[in-house]
Amino acid sequence: MKKARTMKLSLPIEEYMNPGHLACQGCGATLAMRYVLKALGQKTVLCIPACCWSVIDGPFPYSCLDVPIFHCAFETAAASASGVKAGLEMVGDKETTVVAWAGDGGTFDIGIQALSGAAERNDNIIYVCYDNEAYMNTGIQRSSATPYGAWTTTTPVKHFKDQPKKDIVAIMAAHRIPYLATASVAYPEDLFRKMKKAKEIKGTRFFHIFAPCPTGWRSRPEDTIKLARLAVQTCYFPLFEVEWGEKYTINIKPKEKKPVVDYLRLQGRFSHLTEKEIELIQAGIDRQWHRLLRLASEREKLSVGGE
């Protein structure tokens, strides 16, 4: 060892997620939890429905997190969180942040009506959806978050999924909730800043966190961060925030938009795709990205001309 320079860490050193958990090697969901808890701190309650995290946390009577967790039924993440928040307010606790922490199955498919209800009531909760694009812990079944062209055990190579991914962010933006953001585990500082910001806002806040899954995506465990970064750089998963369903702000605009094939070729679940299908995926991404740019620039025009 040589220099004794002080280390400058970009995130706080406090750890609320302990080692010893049951996640696969290179799991993106654990990283998401680690960063979110670093931002929210000790005064947090989590409501976790059936998802990877209800397994990762460990069996009864153990837990790998230093914050209380309420394990709830699959479809009730948002409803349980609303209930926990109402209960805490009844006993006079106004500080504690209540977080509903669900996977993409519990958000896009099974929990969407409870989520929509909570967003409509504007309950004071943070809803986090960590998206690994299939039902991973039950054995990689297709969900409505699975993208076009992907292999899963229920969409085999011969009949790969030919529907696009559901646009959950647009659905939540249509609820006109106070704050909504997408985040990625490859940009922890961005995720940390948004979570800190969301903590100060009252009302329903929604987070869509991109969490690669090496097991289900058939990628190498060491590529987790590389994949998450490529997803942002190819505009497959852009990072932006929406306030009140109208104010779109793009947080990270890639200088040079990379072709999506760079991202697809690292994953075994896309290995069967032909040139033609990749072109279709690229066209879909371009369309989504232009739509997002338009929404963000309209807001800029409004703030210049209108105020």
Added chain:
Amino acid sequence: MKNKKRKAEKIIFNSEKDMPITPMSLGSMAFNLTGSWRNIRPLIDLNNCLQCGICWKFCPDAAIVIENEFPVIDYDYCKGCGLCAEECPAKCITMEEEVK
């Protein structure tokens, strides 16, 4: 290690009466030494370390701790995913075959 805040022991209930009325967690998962899952072992060459903290930041197992301003790998828990070696900007982490 400062990671181990709670008891790192297995909890054994001798009878039903020992169990809590509401099913709640009583202990930490720290007794579960996930280091045994590892096939490849990360080794940090501290002479080339830039002290950037990127390996610490991207460890999914929180198995890299900062001690005396340098990253130290906790081999009790490291699952050997290789993320730290892939993301290290100085490329000073190497993955070596685990000898069992």
